[in-house]
Amino acid sequence: MAGGTLIVDTSFLGDVLCAEPMVRAAAKRWQGQPVDFLASPGGAHILSGHPDLGDILVFDKRGAQRGALGLLRMARELKKRAYVRAICSHRSWRSAALLRLAGIPERVGFDNASASFLFTERVSYQADLHEIERNLQLLGGGSWQRPRMYPDAGERERVAGLLPGRSFVAMAPGSLWETKRWPAQRFSELAAALSAKGVDVVLLGGPEDRPLCREVHQRAKDFGAEESALHDLCGQTNLRESAALLEKALALVSNDSAPMHLGVAAGIPVMAVYCSTVPAFGFAPKGEQDRVFEISELDCRPCGIHGKRRCPEGHFRCGWDIQFEQVLQALQPFLPQTSLPV
Incomplete structure (x- = not known):
């Protein structure tokens, strides 16, 4: 028209x-x-x-x-x-x-x-x-509002066949830039802690994130997670299917990357881990149930608009200093009441 x-x-x-x-x-x-x-x-x-x-x-x-x-x-x-x-x-x-x-x-x-x-x-x-x-x-002004996506019936039906039978927390450990990734060990520690509470974990990401998700999966088992509680769906869903899947999650744990925005659009609590970038750039989740984790006192942050391939300082404290217990505690209100306390 x-x-x-x-x-x-x-x-x-x-x-x-x-x-x-x-x-x-x-x-x-x-x-x-x-x-x-x-x-x-x-x-x-x-x-x-x-x-x-x-x-x-x-x-x-x-x-x-x-x-x-x-x-x-x-x-x-x-x-x-x-x-x-x-x-x-x-x-x-x-x-x-x-x-x-x-x-x-x-x-x-x-x-x-x-x-x-x-x-x-x-x-x-x-x-x-x-x-x-x-x-x-650009249209005269307005306050923050949650963006929306509209997965269709076919996408929802396909995702339904991938979902675990129990309540789950979604995790997206990947990012194009390495310094935006919370260390795989931290994701694994958190996955093991959720497994101990009877909560399943679904790993999401694109095909390029498969090696990282495999590492998180294996290390979570090393930390004591039950194999039956871990579901690696990395590379198995497109963006719209991922959004449909996230609608069924208790919450999402993500870096400052594409899945974080999908979680916001899905309307679930988003635990956003900010390593080398900062919420002040204007892209952090802003819903009442969303949480942002960062080491704000580091003078070297941000080290770039998109992050770096390697930490310029060599220590990557912006990632390592964020402990999995902090995220686990923030997740607790959104877990089933039968879950054990932190």
Whole structure:
């Protein structure tokens, strides 16, 4: 359908989920007008089934649509759709240039975005706000709200066949950056402690996380966990299936990584372990039942926006100094009442 609003964020999973509340805000503000979303292939996957979205457009900027030619082709596609306005939470020059090339008359983005001069309206980027609240400033403002995903019946049915028969806590030990990973030993210690309480543990992650999840699984057994209490589903579910699975979990223990955002969207308590990055970046879970763990007094934190491959200081205290007992204690209110006390 021609006209309407295009929301643009072709960045990482967490960024797209933090942009999702803008979809609902735009649909409410411009009732009766279509709201579309331009995302990366992964972002389009997690937005599928959204009741307030019309078309979800894919911009494969790292693949088939990479380079100047891909940018021009995407711009032509957007121009055909004759959008009235574009709301761009992605702060890259490519996104700003794309919307200008597409000739969209109203182009709203952040004032600190690359090539922000290509926007017709520049909104102040407020670093002290949560990313969701920052994004809502692009539509005039709004308070934090939980992002949403919409797994379909088939995805829920498939996940139902993978679930353990007992109550479980989900764990996601992986991250693309090593210094964002709570040590595998800590996850294993926590898994063993939960097993001793009669609570199962489900390990989640992508195919690239399989070696790490195998290590957590094995070391948890070394620490005394029952084999029957450990369920390694790493690499067996896609993002939407993982979200459906998380809806059934008592809670999620995760690093500052993609599964953390899935847990927030699933509406369960999220125990977020922040090693080399900091909640002040604006992406930490903010629900009443969510908890964040960090060693705030370390002067070397944060060591980068995304973390590092190795600890620059050589000690990785931001990970090792967070003890599994701290997380176990925070989990206790969400465990079955039959569980033994900490």
